[in-house]
Amino acid sequence: ANQDTFMVLVPCGHIEEAKDQQWDELIARARAAVLQKLKEEVKLEDFEEHIKFEEIISPAIWKERFNLAKGSCFGLSHTFTQLGYLRPQNQHATFRNLFFTGCSTHPGSGLPNVLVSARLCVERILMQEAGYPTTDPLSSSSLLLVLLWTIFLLFLLQARYPLTYSGFHFLFTVPPALAMAVNLLKRSRSGTNKPHVDFLHEKLRRLRRRSRTATCLLCILSLTYTTPWDNYLVYKGIWTYPPGRVLFTIGYVPVEEYCFFVIQTIATSLWLLTAMERQMLQQSIRSSMLRAAQSSSRGASSAKDRALRMGGGLLLAALSCLSWMQFMSGSDKSKYLSL
Structure with a gap:
């Protein structure tokens, strides 16, 4: 009782095997400097006389006791x-x-x-x-x-060696989509008997089912929406496809372009699904560790999400109106941009 604990942290370098570091001498110098500082700046002139127990931990002790590399206690x-x-x-x-x-x-x-x-x-x-x-x-x-x-x-x-449109697909669009599809198949088959992982599998299965349905609908939408204006732009001569670089055309557009609509949609959907699954897993981990903190901020997060969705919808509507006005102006220079 009626005793105090006093700790002094003295910055020092780490152990260097190439140098002859005399730690006993360095410790003695540091101890004397600390006592002198306490005497001059804090006015504890008789501090040393009241010391009943003293422990000094040097880098050499950190290394020996805790196996810290070069005795660096802060890493x-x-x-x-x-x-x-x-x-x-x-x-x-x-x-x-x-x-x-x-x-x-x-x-x-x-x-x-x-x-x-x-x-x-x-x-x-x-x-x-x-x-x-x-x-x-x-x-x-x-x-x-x-x-x-x-x-x-x-x-x-x-x-x-001129690159064909089909060669472009085999080099740049198909490999990443195929890699993400294989990775999704691997994740779908990675069932475990560990409760901290399996509790999410049912949620992930539902998310993947919805993603498959959404991807199919988006592929149909991309084909039905993009086909008319793509054919229109080729018809107007805004861009063309060299005959020797494509297999055949349907209308004015080569078949590889239709494949691009589908491959791009599938690749984007697979990437988004992977990101959503990772986010779901991270949120579950954090909620289990910070459940109380998350429950108090759930309302604010929901309001923020609604505001972001509304803002994105309004921005998309404004861009659509601007594009339609630009298209109806009749200028060929802005047709590609407006469509």
């Missing part, structure tokens, strides 16, 4: 090469069942960031068990660079 420094996507991620790039959390992984050090790191780690684990890809962002960036380089090479080669 990796926030240097440019260790920030954002360049910081070690929450999942190992090769051993996909190995996950990380803490101050040395994404997003960074500090208590709030460490708690966010734990949440991200839980989300990745549950998403992987539910069949969702949890690719390392660095790997995704590498794949994007490879894709851009491939497109650049194809652009250089097309002068010597």
Whole structure:
């Protein structure tokens, strides 16, 4: 009773094996400097005489007791090469069942960031068990660079080997749509016996059924809506298709263009379905951890969603009216833009 606890945090560097760091000497110098500061600035002149118990933890002790790399108790420094996507991620790039959390992984050090790191780690684990890809962002960036380089090479080669419309589909539109379809099939078959994953499967099945119906309706809509004005624009000579680059035409438009309407709609629907499933899983994870906080803000979120939908609808209506007025003006220069 009637005792106080006093803690002093002294910034210091980490352990460097290449240097001869005399930690006993450094600790003694730091201790003397702290006592001098307390005497001069806080006016605690007899502070040292009242010390009954003292414990000093140095980087060497952090390393020995807690196996911290180089004795750094706050993890990796926030240097440019260790920030954002360049910081070690929450999942190992090769051993996909190995996950990380803490101050040395994404997003960074500090208590709030460490708690966010734990949440991200839980989300990745549950998403992987539910069949969702949890690719390392660095790997995704590498794949994007490879894709851009491939497109650049194809652009250089097309002068010597002209690219047909069907070849364009096989290179650029069919592969991503097929990859997303295969991924959806894999997720649909990834049933588990884990309650924290299976409780969402029925919701996901309903979402996928509605998505299939909506995709079919959108494909019909894209064909029936786009076919008239696309044929009209080709008829007016606003754009054309080289005869040697297409298989055959239906009306004024090649069959590959009709395929493009459908493939583009399917690919967009698959991408949107994947995004909605991931969002549903993330919301379920967060609601289980922050149920009380979410229940208090549900009304505000619903009102915000309604406002966003109404604003989007009004913007679409205004653009439609403007496009119709532009089309009725009779100018050939603005027909493509208005349609």
